[in-house]
Amino acid sequence: MDELLADLRAETAELNAMIRELGPADWELPTPAEGWAVRDQISHLAWFDDAATAAATDPDGFRATLPAFLGRGDSAVDELAAASRGLAPDRLHGWFRAARSRSLEAFARLAPGARLPWYGPDMSAASFVTARLMETWAHGQDVADALGLARVPTARLRHVATLGVRAMPYGFAMRGLTPPAEPIRVELAMPDGTTWTAGPAGAPDTVRGTALDFCLLVVQRRHLDDTFLEVRGEGARAWVRVAQAFAGPPGKGRAPLGSGVSQGHTR
Structure with missing residues (x-):
């Protein structure tokens, strides 16, 4: 679990380094995901980091929210992205940093084998952290592609x-x-x-x-x-x-x- 969390922190730091100095126009650059700009990739991660914290700290409460969310169908993630487009870049980046920090703190208190609910099957805490790293890397790729950056592959x-x-x-x-x-x-x-x-x-x-x-x-x-x-x-x-x-x-x-x-x- 310590190794996973260290790698998630490193992946987070790499993404933060990509977006730290972006100007307002850069946040609006289109990414390869249809209809999504750089800002949408970051708001997506922030929103689901907050959801991940809820799943880790209040699994029963999180499960109670699942029917309503899943009932929205495939459009749910696009609707979430659209709802956050009014945020100024500094507030959006601040949200992501804070949401990621909260989730890391919650994950650090979990045993690797603890079962957590999510939008697919329940997962062990270790798999849950792995999934957050995967999401960070995948959406970070969209950001890198939008900015024309070539990332160096790592052991992560x-x-x-x-x-x-x-x-x-x-x-x-x-x-x-x-x-x-x-x-x-x-x-x-x-x-x-x-x-x-x-x-x-x-x-x-x-x-x-x-x-x-x-x-x-x-x-x-x-x-x-x-x-x-x-x-x-x-x-x-x-x-x-x-x-x-x-x-x-x-x-x-x-x-x-x-x-x-x-x-x-x-x-």
């Missing part, structure tokens, strides 16, 4: 990759599909030159490539065609079409950039 990607693999059945379930019966092997090159793996060695279905490409795919920030991932086997091919490391309804994903940056391929 192992958390996003872990969540992406563990969430494989969820991606299928959210679309009313049955996950593959056969296991899938994932082999990823980490930024430090080591190899991260999941699934049994020798499995015929495989996903191989860089941790960055895999993480961008499972958080739906890049289309498969804009990665160098190598996907083999029917089950693996089905998975990369529905992969989502986040809770809630399936996202729209991203259309291919068409830039020829890289090319994922399947066999």
Whole structure:
């Protein structure tokens, strides 16, 4: 838990560094998420950080809010973003810093195995913190793309990759599909030159490539065609079409950039 919290703080610091000196016009720059500016990415994180604090400190109270929120359907997150667009940039950034600080304090008091409610299945506290790190990294990518910044991949990607693999059945379930019966092997090159793996060695279905490409795919920030991932086997091919490391309804994903940056391929 200490390691997870340290990595979440580091991911938070990287995002704060990106937005600390932004001018008013920068906050309105469009991001790759349709209809969302930089400000919407930050308000989204702040709102759900406050929700995460509620889930950690008052799980029964949080559960009582779920029916109303989930009943709003897929439009809920867009409505939340729209509701915060009147905030001045300094107030918005202040909200994010305060909300993140409150959530970190709440997480630090939890045992790793404590069960917490969320907008998808209940999670252990350790998985919950991992999910907040994943969200921070994913929305930070949207901000970086809007600002034209190239982020340096870090070892923290192992958390996003872990969540992406563990969430494989969820991606299928959210679309009313049955996950593959056969296991899938994932082999990823980490930024430090080591190899991260999941699934049994020798499995015929495989996903191989860089941790960055895999993480961008499972958080739906890049289309498969804009990665160098190598996907083999029917089950693996089905998975990369529905992969989502986040809770809630399936996202729209991203259309291919068409830039020829890289090319994922399947066999």
